Amino acid sequence: MSTPGSTPRTGEVVATDQVTLTIDGITTSAPKGTLVIRAAEEIGIQIPRFCDHPLLKPVGACRQCLVEVAMPGPNGELRTMQGPPGRMKPQPSCTLVATEGMEVKTQLTSEGADKAQQGQMEFLLINHPLDCPVCDKGGECPLQNQAMSNGRGESRFSAQGMVKRTFPKPINISPQILLDRERCIVCQRCTRFADEIAGDSFIALVERGARQQIGIGPDAPFLSYFAGNTIQICPVGALTSEDYRFRSRPFDLVSTPSIAEHDACGAAIRVDHRRGKVMRRLAGDDPEVNEEWITDKDRFGFSYTRSDERLTYPQVRDEETGELRPASWPEAFVVAARGLAAAGASGVLTGGRVTAEDAYAYSKFARVALGTNDIDFRARQHTGEEASFLAAHVAMTAPYTGGVTYSDLEQAGVVVLAGFEPEDEAGTIFLRLRKAVMQHGTRVVAVAPYTTRGLRKLNGRLVATAPGEEGDALSALAGDSEAGLDASSVIMVGERLATTPGALAAVIDLAATTGARLAWVPRRAGDRGALDAGCLPNLLPGGRPVADAGARVDVAAAWGVAQLPETPGRDGNAIVAALMSGKLGGVVVGGVDPDDTPDPAAFRAALAAASFVVALEQRETDVTRAADVVFPVAPVTDKPGTFVTWDGRARQFEAVMTNPASLPDLRTLSGIAQEMGRPLGWRTTDEVRAELLQLGAWDGARAPFDAGKAPKVAKAPKRGALRLVTWKQLVDDGTLQSGDVHYRATARPAVVRLSQTDFDALGSFTTEAADGRPVAMVTVTGDRGSVTLPAEVADLPVGTVWVPARSFGRGVLADLASPGSSVVVKGEK
């Protein structure tokens, strides 16, 4: 499969050998290798099952799917499979591969198969508690359902007065996940998921016979970013979450399909809610995107919308007291419009969390209402080189334009990860990459500071790089025969690569020389949509370059305005600087956490210096506290929207609930623009979607890539100092994860990682932790503060130190230093 060049691309028709078989008298054909249980599904015959799962390897443990099978013998005559001779031996259809001429009789046409299935069901129930009325799974339980469809109504076991096996209830296998062992039918779906899919083998079978159970190591709880999937695939109520256990019954819930808002993966989810409150989220089934898996963040991170800090009414700054006071929406629109008009030149800063429609609204608001290109969605470290890269190589790429897709990862011979740690930053990609590695022989090469747990699970090769060296390392990959990049390869570029000058230029060169394809993976759900919507100083919606007169005319005509600002605007850093220097007076900030910005202190100072600040937020933040007008905008549950995935798929979702107290950003911006006398032309998401559709993508030339000024040679760190490298762990202190206590408890501990050499240079300082284990505490000090955390040795390049970006205090950017800069590490005695 992994031979470069010979692998079929998506969409290519591949001839497969078919076999013809009969199931319950119906003749059907299936590709060679198809399991009988799948072939039966294809013709609408449901064979009961528990251990079987289409995305896990067959195991044949539960024996529920037994069917009668006859195979053609040497003389061509059908021979029923027997054992002992003379007695029909039913076969598990979940492990049996369909073969030519096979005749299968399921419970529908074979008494023997039906009896065998009923027998297994009876066995499964003898030790299963009859606590369905209080069990979370009751009502959506495969055991309950199939016991009704394929089992007997009365229990002979109970009628005989037999004794069920019991266990003390329940045990925690992680801070989030509980196990009720007596409910478990040991189908091994959870352990197989942990081994085969997530690669986190922290749960395993222990004991034997009827006392066999799922267990964890004494000091090794089931800590996995994907653990929640085991709850969903558990065919009984054995696995539950602290979060949801006993909170509601499935038949009381209303389910709405949606799209996860925590990363750029666009995982399909199902939001289950009751009386205006989201109770839980489940993985949706989308074979093209997340298959049936989601990260724990997508599953458990949703209570931020119920935060006490949630804003529920607009506020304006009272002219007399100088304090924020509640205001009506119309008043707030008027105050915002007047204030922005009075402030003179103004800029727009949006975070990466807004939907594509809202991003478009900001983009149009900046150009039409404020008459500026000073807009940037990148609430993180960013450069002009990156903006140019995005315009030249990323904007508006999509599967239908030949862009890299999830399934392309499975076909890729090699996947290069640059400035990108998929397990932490895009869990859905991580799972697909692991599938590619495990099933299709894809090789992973990471240009990264150290071998992460994620990279280890991908059997990946590390090209160890210190911050600033990524460009050179990427250039060297072109001639690296071990990496062997070719046209079947994919280079996945994370947003962090932008922090190294010249690295994006190197990526473009690498792709050009090897033929490998490029994919850019931002961290946040709204980043790609904001890029395509033109929330950049150099881009208009649809990938239209600001500098292109034709593109400006195109957009101006569609918008019905005379002209659009001609010169590319300021990026986020420049907007902050201009607010400080007074070149900009006003600023509209939507969904930006100051501590995500490249220099949080400067950002706060800029807000203070601005003459007028309009904030669109879900909850009270330092931005709303500094604002002159505050609009409470809707979270994703309260509005329809679209998230554009890293691979350019527009993932539309509808509102889960109606909440009149929170309006989408686009409705708010429309209201302000209306009061400014520069109406945007729509008020609803549907109207924006229609306008976006009409505007379409730019069909002219892309802006050429401009690396900007020659990269500065990075200063060598001062003597004794280490270069800081950082990224956000999947589970951390991010604002969209607040309130989810049990989920947050599954976070990987915040540690400082350094090379053995640098660690040894700290001298002897190991102390004892509370539990008696040795722990080495170090203090890292940068120009913005310092932090004391346990230290771990990793295969980092000497002179480099890794710290998680948002796992302590206000995070690295606010409390430590800028990534790539020098920090000092000291051992704590």
Place this chain on the structure above:
Amino acid sequence: MSDMLTPVLTDNWGDERSWTIEAYEAQGGYRALSKALAMSQDDVIAAVKDSGLRGRGGAGFPTGMKWGFIPQDNPNPKYLVVNADESEPGTCKDIPLMMASPHTLIEGVIISAYAIRANHAFIYVRGEVLHVIRRLQHAVKEAYLAGHLGKNIHGSGHDLELVVHAGAGAYICGEETALLDSLEGRRGQPRLRPPFPAVAGLYASPTVINNVESIASVPSIIEHGPDWFSSMGTERSKGYGIFSLSGHVTNPGQFEAPLGITLRELIDLAGGMRNGHKLKFWTPGGSSTGILTDEHLDVPLDFEAVAEAGSMLGTRALQIFDETTCVVRATLRWTEFYKHESCGKCTPCREGTWWLVQSLAKLEKGEGTEADLDVVLDQCDNILGRSFCALADGAVGPITSSIQYFRDEYIAHLTHGGCPHDPAASTLFAPAGASA
């Protein structure tokens, strides 16, 4: 009488310090090895094939054919694994063999590994028999020192490393694929087949797994030739085997005889039933094989005839029970064993044995009705042939067969309100003449 015996494997058991390499070589040990190393590997396989040797672990699969399944073009290393996880109730032949003459096994391992081109062999020994493990380990050390093991054995160019591996006390690890998982350091549970071990066994490489007695029989086949071996036994069950008599016979022990010998003959060899008692029921090959009664005294003990009688030759572990024994009680004890040893992987075995034990316990106490007996049989019907491996098939064998032959005795428990037997009478320390 004793001319019915054919001591080959057991021949040297009575020798002074028979387990030492000196004693073994003094009576001709390791001669077959030299002979085998002078043969081509395919000729060794052919000799074992021609001998008609069938697996002595119970299933009776032709050993030479098993060896022939190893794909020699597979680039992975080949492995030979000896299944010495003897744990079946009643079965007690491999452990005495390894205790009395470990070198017979080791010589067989070397020849067999040579034949299948394996450079690494393992003996997986039941963990509880520490004395046997120590004796084997010592014998392996002796064999290394004698140059029978290691690099370039006796200049043949063949290398062999032999590892004695101790199990951790799980009956399921006698199932060959569970054994492989256990040997690999995993939890011992049977694997899905295909792939079969011959193609992807230990470390996903071609692997032959044979019982101790099968491998130990190889040197004699090489030394005396396949015709000598196949001249013994019956038409389709060739050669000799160790018959282990235990229970209510005067002199229990190991009797090595050609396959096809009858229980009547074996009981005579063992000095008859214990004084004053008569045969009630017996297992032909360990507790997993359905019980037989005195009407089967003249059934030839070979694979075919015992199968025809409705049981299995199994491991030729003949547990002999006289009329003092309560068949319900015996069956319950066996079932308790299977419940305890069920690995838990599949539903019918895990849950079925849990229920069966409770059902039989109630029947033994005389509780319930005859209808419960039919429920027990229905449970057995839902287990037999539905489980993942043969463990559960073995578990229901004694139950269905005991109800088949002694249904009246089960019912007697119900009408009697408990067991009609005196449990003390069946013990070996019961006074002579005691009866139910």
